[in-house]
Structures are given as structure tokens and as C-alpha cells.
Amino acid sequence: MPHLEVDDDVRLHYREAGSGPVLLFHPAFSHSLDLWNWVVRELSPAYRCVTFDPRGHGDSDKPDSDYTLTELAADVAEITRRLALRDVTLVGHSLGGAVCLTTVLDHDPDRRVARLALLAPAVPCFVRQDGEDFGTPPEVLAGLRSGLAANWVATQSGSAGVFFHQTDAPTARWLTDRCLAMPVHIGERYFGQLASIDFRDRLGDVHVPVLVLWGRHDQLADPRWADWIRRRDLPKWTVELLDHSGHGLMVDEPVRTAELLRHFISGT
Amino acid sequence: MPHLEVDDDVRLHYREAGSGPVLLFHPAFSHSLDLWNWVVRELSPAYRCVTFDPRGHGDSDKPDSDYTLTELAADVAEITRRLALRDVTLVGHSLGGAVCLTTVLDHDPDRRVARLALLAPAVPCFVRQDGEDFGTPPEVLAGLRSGLAANWVATQSGSAGVFFHQTDAPTARWLTDRCLAMPVHIGERYFGQLASIDFRDRLGDVHVPVLVLWGRHDQLADPRWADWIRRRDLPKWTVELLDHSGHGLMVDEPVRTAELLRHFISGT
Amino acid sequence: MPHLEVDDDVRLHYREAGSGPVLLFHPAFSHSLDLWNWVVRELSPAYRCVTFDPRGHGDSDKPDSDYTLTELAADVAEITRRLALRDVTLVGHSLGGAVCLTTVLDHDPDRRVARLALLAPAVPCFVRQDGEDFGTPPEVLAGLRSGLAANWVATQSGSAGVFFHQTDAPTARWLTDRCLAMPVHIGERYFGQLASIDFRDRLGDVHVPVLVLWGRHDQLADPRWADWIRRRDLPKWTVELLDHSGHGLMVDEPVRTAELLRHFISGT
Numbered sequence: 001m002p003h004l005e006v007d008d009d010v011r012l013h014y015r016e017a018g019s020g021p022v023l024l025f026h027p028a029f030s031h032s033l034d035l036w037n038w039v040v041r042e043l044s045p046a047y048r049c050v051t052f053d054p055r056g057h058g059d060s061d062k063p064d065s066d067y068t069l070t071e072l073a074a075d076v077a078e079i080t081r082r083l084a085l086r087d088v089t090l091v092g093h094s095l096g097g098a099v100c101l102t103t104v105l106d107h108d109p110d111r112r113v114a115r116l117a118l119l120a121p122a123v124p125c126f127v128r129q130d131g132e133d134f135g136t137p138p139e140v141l142a143g144l145r146s147g148l149a150a151n152w153v154a155t156q157s158g159s160a161g162v163f164f165h166q167t168d169a170p171t172a173r174w175l176t177d178r179c180l181a182m183p184v185h186i187g188e189r190y191f192g193q194l195a196s197i198d199f200r201d202r203l204g205d206v207h208v209p210v211l212v213l214w215g216r217h218d219q220l221a222d223p224r225w226a227d228w229i230r231r232r233d234l235p236k237w238t239v240e241l242l243d244h245s246g247h248g249l250m251v252d253e254p255v256r257t258a259e260l261l262r263h264f265i266s267g268t
Numbered sequence: 269m270p271h272l273e274v275d276d277d278v279r280l281h282y283r284e285a286g287s288g289p290v291l292l293f294h295p296a297f298s299h300s301l302d303l304w305n306w307v308v309r310e311l312s313p314a315y316r317c318v319t320f321d322p323r324g325h326g327d328s329d330k331p332d333s334d335y336t337l338t339e340l341a342a343d344v345a346e347i348t349r350r351l352a353l354r355d356v357t358l359v360g361h362s363l364g365g366a367v368c369l370t371t372v373l374d375h376d377p378d379r380r381v382a383r384l385a386l387l388a389p390a391v392p393c394f395v396r397q398d399g400e401d402f403g404t405p406p407e408v409l410a411g412l413r414s415g416l417a418a419n420w421v422a423t424q425s426g427s428a429g430v431f432f433h434q435t436d437a438p439t440a441r442w443l444t445d446r447c448l449a450m451p452v453h454i455g456e457r458y459f460g461q462l463a464s465i466d467f468r469d470r471l472g473d474v475h476v477p478v479l480v481l482w483g484r485h486d487q488l489a490d491p492r493w494a495d496w497i498r499r500r501d502l503p504k505w506t507v508e509l510l511d512h513s514g515h516g517l518m519v520d521e522p523v524r525t526a527e528l529l530r531h532f533i534s535g536t
Numbered sequence: 537m538p539h540l541e542v543d544d545d546v547r548l549h550y551r552e553a554g555s556g557p558v559l560l561f562h563p564a565f566s567h568s569l570d571l572w573n574w575v576v577r578e579l580s581p582a583y584r585c586v587t588f589d590p591r592g593h594g595d596s597d598k599p600d601s602d603y604t605l606t607e608l609a610a611d612v613a614e615i616t617r618r619l620a621l622r623d624v625t626l627v628g629h630s631l632g633g634a635v636c637l638t639t640v641l642d643h644d645p646d647r648r649v650a651r652l653a654l655l656a657p658a659v660p661c662f663v664r665q666d667g668e669d670f671g672t673p674p675e676v677l678a679g680l681r682s683g684l685a686a687n688w689v690a691t692q693s694g695s696a697g698v699f700f701h702q703t704d705a706p707t708a709r710w711l712t713d714r715c716l717a718m719p720v721h722i723g724e725r726y727f728g729q730l731a732s733i734d735f736r737d738r739l740g741d742v743h744v745p746v747l748v749l750w751g752r753h754d755q756l757a758d759p760r761w762a763d764w765i766r767r768r769d770l771p772k773w774t775v776e777l778l779d780h781s782g783h784g785l786m787v788d789e790p791v792r793t794a795e796l797l798r799h800f801i802s803g804t
Binding site: 269270283284285286302305306308309312436438439442 | 547596597598599600685687688689690693713719720721724
């Protein structure tokens with residue numbers, strides 16, 4: 001399977017389909033590139049779709065590095081350079097959304113990314129913040145993290161039941177099983193990033209158009225953060241809610257997700 | 269895992285076992301080389317068994333190419349050249365049988381393939397043809413294809429129940445799970461080849477001995493095509509039915525399948 | 537994923553985590569490096585943990601070789617040379633314990649291995665021996681071997697229920713599913729090594745400290761062999777029983793397993 005090398009010696013598994021304007025997709029925490037299969041089916045007739053397994057994920061290398069947003073965001077930027085991608089629509093899901101936002105803010109000096117789509121992202125924050133009355137309480141997140149460490153497989157398997165809204169059980173189970181390729185010591189480290197994410201003061205710094213998609217039935221990333229973003233009236237930011245999706249909206253509603261991405265790219 | 273390169277830049281995962289006369293095995297639609305594990309166990313003590321994951325399958329590359337019979341058949345021919353195989357017994361299952369027949373008819377100018385074994389093949393046709401009173405109706409196939417596209421995982425999982433006749437459920441489930449490595453946009457494309465397969469006028473053009481094996485309980489490829497072939501009285505063609513097999517006869521009856529392949533190779 | 541080459545042309549998948557004194561882990565029959573994930577989580581903050589899939593296992597090559605203890609033991613030694621490891625604590629589980637003992641006895645001329653930990657090992661013997669009143673009877677082992685060959689997937693799946701003592705079912709199932717990467721013809725060959733293992737006269741030849749860990753609830757490798765070893769009063773050998781573990785003690789009790797390994801390495 002094709003790989004490209006980033007960060008000196010880390011090989012990432014990636015896949016391409018289609019030709020045309022480029023989309024680069026970053027999956028959620030612990031998920032593989034297969035999370036995007038249904039959206040790729042919709043878009044690859046008219047777009048070049050590049051999917052990959054981030055470090056620690058799927059069939060990519062699992063180095064013993066820090067798994068900070070910075071590290072992962074630098075990998076994304078390196079992929080755009082290695083594949084010589086330009087005018088990229090960068091699509092990040094969940095924790096991968098926080099990674100992609102970091103790429104655009106801090107790791108893209110030659111502006112290869114022209115558009116940013118954040119799907120059920122772990123931004124502006126994942127945990128409840130002072131002054132907000134929603135979001136996951138920090139102590140709940142800490143409990144989730146230690147539960148994940150203590151029961152990695154069972155917790156991941158259980159997530160199949162809450163990740164999606166209308167996706168059938170065999171698909172949810174299969175996608176969740178793919179998450180287990182990440183070893184627990186990496187899972188714990190990367191998942192721990194969720195605690196400190198806070199982009200509330202930086203959303204206005206994004207210099208490219210941003211599309212935020214969120215499923216109304218999301219049980220993992222609180223959709224009220226979508227409202228929070230919308231209320232900021234940021235000129236670059238557009239927010240759309242999907243009526244029939246949970247957290248995994250690209251599998252719950254691949255046709256609708258693809259349609260919204262097409263409109264975003266074409267500026268209509 | 270060992271790979272070889274075909275078609276400029278497509279890497280195929282392959283595996284070898286045993287030494288002696290060469291058999292090269294092509295699996296069914298979306299299946300991996302593991303489909304052959306039990307037959308390899310029988311034959312590798314006296315034969316060189318080469319199995320591989322075709323493009324789009326298993327641990328091989330999944331390029332965004334056409335997935336026509338011609339493309340897949342050229343890959344098979346390229347494998348015989350890259351591994352310098354001669355006097356090959358080429359064994360193709362289901363849609364892989366149509367690929368292997370195409371290899372022999374159109375892609376083997378230096379005649380590396382000496383014998384062709386077609387197991388529950390998608391030939392001479394897969395769908396019902398004018399003038400025949402059996403075979404899958406075209407509209408049923410079209411429905412299957414769109415169902416596969418809409419519910420890739422669930423449809424594949426469901427196939428575990430009809431693919432085999434006497435194979436135990438854990439084995440059927442495991443082999444079927446291996447099919448999910450193929451992304452849906454490739455699955456839809458390659459599966460679509462079934463609609464237009466029609467080798468009825470070309471069977472007599474095959475210049476090597478052909479052995480056709482079919483399970484009497486096949487629920488996916490209609491065994492009446494075996495009778496159709498037999499009634500043609502083609503001098504190069506031999507047809508055998510297996511009494512206790514469904515579509516996946518090499519797993520339902522590996523000992524019998526191996527025995528028939530041995531007789532075929534030795535000409536007894 | 538990182539690979540290293542041994543034995544001219546066999547590529548082994550390996551993974552590293554942490555820095556400090558080196559531990560090299562060899563999994564049980566048919567298991568992948570993921571068996572060690574929980575122990576690696578405990579130890580990698582202070583140790584360099586190297587795990588790998590042996591030939592025929594997991595994501596490593598599956599050459600058609602002999603799968604004798606000698607062959608596998610030479611691979612272990614080659615890994616220590618390729619990675620330039622020194623002062624290694626070699627940890628082998630079950631049949632992998634017999635491999636690691638062979639490495640230390642016969643394949644480590646420059647003494648890279650400084651300590652040997654045997655977890656629920658298939659040593660000194662796996663089957664019942666003349667003069668002993670415990671251990672698996674040879675005819676039972678022969679039956680297991682032919683059952684494994686006849687029903688590879690179902691037998692492996694069934695082993696999930698007896699391999700562990702307190703590990704949850706999803707984890708047991710996932711680890712067991714990873715075993716299926718080994719094709720049956722290799723599984724049968726390697727498993728067959730168990731019949732002839734007899735190190736009773738060689739335990740005193742080991743020139744490095746040996747720690748033996750065994751779960752009291754082990755249903756696969758008879759823990760009475762632990763008592764047998766202890767009764768020999770061998771100066772280099774220490775035996776510890778884990779109260780809440782079955783055969784897969786590094787998953788049943790990763791914290792306790794790691795603690796005992798730490799004490800063993802530090803000599804306390």
C-alpha cells in the first residue's frame with residue numbers, strides 16, 4: 001500500500017482516488033482512512049481525494065512520539081508538500097479537526113491549504129470551559145481517558161454504539177475495529193490532547209474560508225459548540241448542521257456531506 | 269509482506285508456499301489470498317503455490333483505476349513474468365475466473381499458462397442471457413450492485429451466510445471480513461464487470477486444457493452454467509461438480525478441490 | 537510500518553516505544569506484537585520496549601520455511617544484531633518462551649541477552665513426560681494439532697475463551713482474531729514444535745538470570761511445570777506465580793507483570 005515519509009522516518013499510509021481539485025482528509029482519533037470511503041465514493045468522480053492514516057493510526061507507522069496537535073499538524077503540512085498539493089481543501093474530523101485547524105494556523109507558510117472543513121471538530125474546545133454551560137466536564141474527560149487506558153478494546157468497541165446516528169451496526173463495528181490498530185500507550189497520549197484544546201481566541205486568525213459541519217445527534221462532540229461558533233459572526237466561518245447525523249456524519253450522511261463540501265469548494 | 273510491482277506503480281501483495289509445478293491462484297471478487305489457505309495446505313507439499321491479493325484487494329495497492337477484466341488480467345500476466353513462472357496452472361475463482369480466462373485468451377503471448385482451472389467462475393456469463401432460462405436476471409444484478417454500494421459492509425457481512433455450504437460460521441465470517449479491505453468505490457466498479465461478461469463464443473478459442481469445478485449448492489454463480497459448458501462438448505474443457513460445496517468450494521471441500529487439481533495437472 | 541530483514545529475505549514487522557534499558561518481547565504461538573500493548577504501556581516510560589511479529593505472524597512475512605525453534609531463535613538473535621541491542625532482557629511467552637530459551641542457549645555467541653524472562657513458557661516441556669504425572673498427554677496434543685489444522689479459525693476463536701483469566705471478552709476476541717493472520721499450513725507446522733520440546737536437562741546451562749512467570753489459572757501451559765522448575769533449585773532461575781492470571785498473564789495482569797520485570801531488571 002502506498003506510503004509517504006514525513007518527519008525524517010515516519011511512514012504514513014495514504015490512498016488516492018479521482019482527479020480534479022484536491023481534498024485532503026484527516027480522520028478522527030484512532031480511526032483509519034476507511035472512515036472516508038463513502039464520501040470518497042461521492043466525490044472522486046470530480047475531485048482528487050487524498051486520504052491517509054495519521055501516525056499511530058491504521059497502517060501507518062506508530063512511532064513513540066508525543067502525539068501533540070503540533071506534531072500531527074506538521075505531518076499534514078508535510079503531506080501537502082510531499083505530494084505537491086496546492087489549493088487544498090483540508091477536511092478534518094473530530095480531534096483531526098483540531099489538527100487541521102492547527103495546520104492552517106501554524107504550519108502552512110506557503111498557503112497550500114485554501115479551504116478548511118471541520119467536521120464535528122474538537123474545536124474551539126472539547127471540554128466545558130469557564131463561562132460556558134455546555135461541553136464535556138474536565139473530570140468526565142479525565143475519566144474517559146483512564147477508562148480508555150484501562151479498557152482500550154472494550155471502550156473502543158462500545159463507541160461503535162454512540163459514534164453514529166443512522167449507520168448500520170456491521171459498518172459501525174467494522175470501522176471501530178479498525179481503531180484498534182492504535183496501541184493503547186499512543187491512544188492514551190493522543191486522546192489526552194482533548195483536555196487542553198482551546199481555540200476560542202484564534203478562530204478569527206484563520207485566513208481561509210472555513211466550513212463547519214456538525215450532526216444534530218452528535219453524542220461525542222457537543223453540537224452547541226457549532227452554535228457558539230455561529231454566534232461569533234466570523235466572516236470566514238460558515239456553520240451547517242446535519243439533521244440525520246451523529247458524530248460520524250460522513251458515514252451517516254455521505255451524500256449530504258459531499259454536497260456541502262462541493263458547494264464550499266465552488267463557493268456557491 | 270512480499271510485494272511485486274505491476275503496471276508501473278501498483279504493488280501487489282503475494283505469498284508463496286511449496287516447490288514443484290506452479291499453481292497461481294486468483295481469488296473471488298473482494299476476497300484476499302487467504303481464501304486459498306486450505307487448498308495451499310493440501311498442495312504445498314508437492315507444488316509451488318503462489319497466491320496474491322489483486323489490485324484493490326487485501327493488502328495490495330488500491331489504485332483508482334478501471335478494474336476491468338482486461339486490467340486485472342494484465343496484472344495476472346505481469347505476475348507470471350515478474351516471478352518468471354512457466355508451465356503455470358492458473359486457478360481463478362468466481363469473478364477471478366473471468367479474469368484468468370481473459371489472461372489466457374488475450375494476455376499470454378508467450379504461453380506461460382499451460383492449464384486453466386475455473387472454480388465457480390463468472391463465465392461464460394454471470395447474468396441471464398437471451399435464449400437461456402437460468403442465470404441472474406440483469407435487473408437483479410443491478411439491484412445487487414446498488415445495494416453493495418449503499419450498504420457495502422452489511423452486504424459483505426451478509427454474504428458470509430450464502431458464500432459457503434458446509435464451512436463453519438467463524439471461518440466464513442473471518443474470510444468475509446477480509447473483503448472489507450476493498451473500499452466501496454472500487455467494489456462498485458469491479459463488481460459492475462459482472463453485468464457484461466459474455467464468453468459464450470470464445471470458449472473454443474482457449475488453447476490450453478481447462479478444468480471447471482462447481483459446487484452443486486452454489487447460491488451465487490448458477491451451477492447450470494456448468495451444464496451449459498459441458499453440453500458444448502469442447503475438447504479442451506472438463507467439468508466437475510462438487511457434491512458438498514457452495515460457491516466457496518475451496519474452503520468447503522479443500523481436500524477434494526486439491527485432488528481434482530492434482531489429477532488435472534498430472535493429466536490423469 | 538517499520539520492518540527489519542532477517543535470514544536473507546524475511547521481513548519482520550517490529551515496533552519500538554520508550555528509551556532506557558532494552559526489553560525485547562516474543563509473543564505466543566500465532567499472536568502478534570499487540571499482545572504486549574498493555575505491558576508496553578507500563579514499561580515504556582522508563583524502558584526501551586521492542587516488540588515484533590515473528591515470521592509467519594501478524595504483519596511479518598510468511599515464508600514457507602520450517603518454523604522450528606532453531607529457525608525462530610535465530611531470528612531473535614538477528615533482531616538483536618540488526619538493532620544493535622545490548623544488555624537485552626528477552627521476554628518470551630508460551631511457545632515464544634521456548635524460542636527465547638533456544639536463543640540464549642544456542643544463538644547468542646556475543647551475549648547480547650543479559651536476562652531471560654519466560655512467561656507461561658512451553659518449557660521445560662509442554663507435553664507430559666515419562667516420570668511426570670502432569671502436562672498435556674501427547675495424544676491430546678496430537679488431537680489439538682489436527683483439530684487446529686482442520687478448523688483453524690474456529691479453534692483459534694475458541695481459544696479466546698481459555699487463553700485469559702480476567703481479560704474482558706472484546707479484548708480476548710480482538711487479540712485472537714489477530715492470530716488468524718497466520719495461514720493454516722504454517723500454524724500446523726509451528727504448533728507441531730510443541731510435541732518434542734524437552735529442555736529438562738538444559739535449564740542449568742543457561743548463563744544469564746532467568747525469571748519465570750506463570751498464571752495460577754493457566755489452562756494451556758500447565759503451571760505445575762513452574763513448580764517443577766522451582767524444585768530444581770537452579771541458582772539462576774526464579775519462579776513467580778500470578779494469582780489472577782491465566783495463560784495470557786501480560787494482558788490479565790499487565791501492572792503486576794511489568795512490576796516483576798522491573799524488579800528482575802534492577803536485581804531487587
